Amino acid sequence: MKKIGPLLMILLCSVQAMAQCSLCTKTAQQLGEGPAKGLNSGILYLALTPLLIIGILGFRWWRSNREQ
Structure with a gap:
């Protein structure tokens, strides 16, 4: 998990996502x-x-339940 975490963060930050609804997109354009x-x-x-x-x-909840 320690190796996957930073890789996942880099991947998520590098992806260009569109977060606008269609109405906001039209207005912004x-x-x-x-x-x-x-x-x-x-x-x-x-x-x-x-x-x-x-x-x-x-994650903290999952980790605490996994240890019990």
Whole structure:
């Protein structure tokens, strides 16, 4: 797991994901390419924190149950 963790983080960070709904995408594209990419990056950044917290809590729960 120690070898897979950093590799997985690098893979997830290098993938370009689209985080916008279709309405937000249409609105952002009307503003231009730069603001659309900025909005998408902001959405991904804001989504990363709660997902990271849930992942850490889930891993700790799994690890504690596995040891018992």
